């Protein structure tokens with residue numbers, strides 16, 4: 001059973017009006033359990049839309065989305081996935097631990113169980129002594145780690161992330177990438193990860209899904225697995241660079257039929 | 271914490287300074303202003319500065335310590351004013367509680383149903399243009415006709431209802447704005463957890479609304495005081511500060527300082543209500559980032 005199965009999905013906003021946007025057209029994607037799949041492409045190519053369709057925050061115009069063998073709607077009701085966005089989006093009025101407990105509270109867990117799980121998650125993201133602080137007392141990177149802890153608190157098998165490290169500085173970002181890989185390996189979580197950054201996609205993923213806009217579609221899927229034992233040295237390794245080149249070429253290819261071939265707007269080349 | 275204390279001290283200081291400034295201006299005008307009033311560019315706008323129209327401040331203050339009326343059993347004025355203020359305070363508090371419950375409920379309804387907002391909000395705005403003076407006798411007479419399950423409408427309740435009438439509007443509007451201020455990303459997060467509308471309301475929308483609700487509740491609090499005092503004056507309800515103001519105003523020619531004791535009492539009442547809201551604010555916001563507590 002696949003973790004995510006997207007079959008013949010299109011998403012058209014404002015259909016039949018002058019403001020019609022073909023955000024996604026005939027998208028097919030299968031993600032296997034334990035896989036780490038990145039979505040990359042220029043702004044407006046429908047990455048966030050595809051992620052929201054998987055999360056059942058949007059309904060597809062045509063086609064079907066299955067998560068863990070269930071309809072996307074049922075998976076959302078069962079909290080089969082956790083989600084993290086570019087902004088950590090922690091609630092200002094809740095302590096760090098209470099933020100992590102939010103999804104458990106909504107599920108009706110009792111107090112002791114919630115507190116125990118929050119502490120477990122804090123240890124997972126290596127911030128065990130931060131339970132009672134308020135979110136605004138943490139740095140951006142720490143807040144994002146708490147957001148990941150919150151997304152994983154209910155131990156969902158699937159993690160959906162929309163440019164979660166986009167607002168962080170480069171150093172923090174690379175550290176967070178390493179942490180995310182460690183956490184996902186420990187918890188055996190499947191990840192669908194939206195990013196703007198080619199190196200980030202290559203470093204993290206088993207597969208990089210390359211998308212192009214107008215209409216939004218998948219143009220290529222690049223296999224980049226760098227192996228289970230990635231480290232900071234991996235960033236200097238040859239297969240890392242060949243992965244980057246492969247993804248960059250796939251992105252260029254999507255622009256070959258446009259006037260400004262070569263300049264891949266909206267995608268960071270660092 | 272220290273910073274907060276300093277800010278509170280600073281604010282109190284500024285408040286006292288501004289009061290002192292008004293006092294100085296008052297006494298200054300008494301020195302330079304025309305005794306019998308004056309015209310400026312042909313229009314009579316300069317108030318009379320004589321002791322009947324503008325008694326000295328120290329006369330107003332010393333009036334508190336004197337008996338209310340001549341006679342052996344008269345209480346001192348400070349006690350009369352304090353009792354009147356306490357009476358009105360309780361009415362205003364009832365009005366404030368009724369008004370804020372209605373205001374918050376309306377705001378929640380308008381958040382839930384877009385059509386409610388479009389259909390209801392214009393009427394709420396219009397409701398506030400009805401003059402309170404005209405409304406007060408109406409409410410009293412409606413209330414007098416009300417007898418449900420042995421419940422008879424006490425006269426004071428009319429005053430509270432008018433207080434509620436002035437309180438609910440700013441509270442409804444401010445709370446509505448606050449409930450809608452929850453960021454789209456947070457709402458989406460709650461959706462991703464399949465949270466019910468009620469869970470989203472209490473775990474996200476209301477906490478996010480508090481910074482908007484506090485100033486709205488302050489306006490509502492002073493509204494409830496104004497509503498009650500005006501209702502007391504226009505319906506002649508006995509026992510409150512509103513009644514004292516008209517009674518003392520009638521005696522202003524012979525005892526000009528007296529009415530001011532009651533007017534200050536009413537001002538103190540408004541401050542006490544606003545203080546109550548501020549206290550709630552400090553308690554609710556103690557863990558929030560400090561930028562939003564200003």
Ligand SMILES: Nc1ncnc2c1ncn2[C@@H]1O[C@H](COP(=O)(O)OP(=O)(O)O)[C@@H](O)[C@H]1O
Pocket residue numbers: 013014021022023041042043044045046047048049050216
């Ligand atoms: N709710 C919406 N209503 C109308 N158009 C939308 C909506 N959401 C996204 N779009 C449009 O769909 C396209 C894809 O958007 P999005 O998925 O956010 O792209 P990306 O995340 O790749 O930058 C864009 O042209 C965007 O303007």
Ligand SMILES: [Mg+2]
Pocket residue numbers: 047048049
């Ligand atoms: Mg996006």
